[in-house]
Amino acid sequence: MSTGPGAASAPAPITPTNPAPAKSSMFSSLKVRNYRLFFIGQVVSNTGTWMQRIAQDWLVLSLTGSSAAVGITTALQFLPMLLFGLYGGVLVDRLPKRPTLLVTQSAMALTGLALALLTLSGHVQVWHVYVAAFAVGLATVVDNPARQSFVSEMVGPDQLQNAVSLNSANFQSARLVGPAVAGLMITGVGTGWAFLFNGLSFVAPIAGLMLMRARELHPGRRSPRGKGQLREGLRYVAGRPDLIWPVVLVGFVGTFGYNFPVWLSAFADNVFHAGAGAYSLFNTLMAVGSLGGALLAARRGTARLRVLIAAAIGFGALETVAAVTPEYWLFAALMVPIGVFGLTVNVTANTAVQMGTDPAMRGRVMALFMMVFMGGTPLGAPLVGWITDAYGERVGFAAGGLVSVAAATAIGLVLARVGNLRLALGWHRGHPSLRFVPREREDEREDEREELTAAA
Secondary structure, eight states, X not given: OOOSGGGGTOOOOOOSSOOOOOOOOTXXXXXXXXXXXXXXXXXXXXXXXXXXXXXXXXXXXXXXXXXXXXXXXXXXXXXXXXXXXXXXXXXXXXXXXXXXXXXXXHHHHHHHHHHHHHHHTTOOOHHHHHHHHHHHHHHXXXXXXXXXXXXXXXXXXGGHHHHHHXXXXXXXXXXXXXXXXXHHHHHHTXXXXXXXXXXXXXXXXXXXXXXXXXXXXOOOOOOOXXXXXXXXXXXXXXXXXXXXXXXXXXXXIIIIIOOHHHHHHHIIIIISOOHHHHHHHHHHHHHHHHHHHHHHHHHHOSOOHHHHHXXXXXXXXXXXXXXXOOOHHHHHHHHHHHHHHHHHHHHHHHHHHHHTSOGGGHHXXXXXXXXXXXXXXXXXXXXXXXXXXXXXXXXXXXXXXXXXXXXXXXXXXXXXXXXXXXXXXXXXXXXXXXXXXXXXXXXXXXXXXXXXXXXX
């Protein structure tokens, strides 16, 4: 990838497939020492983060007795990303990634330790939790794009898809373990100890960052300080169809298709009348599917836009099928493939955007990506919740799935048009195949047929 002066603005052509990568194993990026240290640290830290999320919600509920107060806590944690996410990307493009992560990880550790001290001493109040949630959100504004960008510096472009996929598998594994451990800890010794574990868990990623070998990193070109860098980043993405459309697709899927707390709780309680145990089961099965999707993405080793579009269509279609499913166990079983396809959308879009972005712009582009993906769900949740309340749980769930299918189909057609592709029906290994091919190739075949006809 070019890093010269013109690289930031030159649009890259869209092709139907990327060049075939070298064959790699599912865990090939773990052979890189620096990434292995990072991965191990994240295993511990992500588990602590999920523990704090559960403990934080439970503490607020126990202090106030209000579900609205729990919602305010969540909103405060996401609000900084919505307000300052793009500015965080500007900072990340200017700063060295490893020292930046040392600062952000230390800041998040301090919030966990502060909540632990307040809770264990019996002095905690709900506003303390609000402030801590907002502080974590502020740190995330810089930490998220820095971590996303740092992955490529650790493993290089050849292993990027594998490393991004393993990061997702790491997060999903913690999603399975963290809440379970938090539940046992809260019941046994109280929420304060869960906060303490989270604060101490950051020792692992901080130690991993400090033990890395700087000479083995692949640092990208940093952006010098200057005016208009935020607008420059937005213009860069807007001028690149291969970047802007995956971001737009992730925005639609995140805003309308990822409102599972609204839907799954409603289905568990109002449709199947199975209570909190069913809600927990639905989430666990989806986490299992997400973990499987992350490992499958790691095995693929490359990111193709056609995989992104197909996964988004499959994700929305499965949601629509689940919405009309009458049987409890069939609905529960569908959570696994929904998790697989949903995670495939996220990982494929993430990798395609990172690999297509100039290193000097990567912080701003990934900040926009994360802002759209993470910020979309809180914005879409009230609308989806209103549809669900007004027209029923099945209509609300189906609406989210249909919007995802429509967005993926429309964006797939736009990318095909921009990339000068057309839909072709043919045969592959004895089976019918429907795929996009370059128009030039079809035009050449038409010319050949006309020449043969004229010669005959």
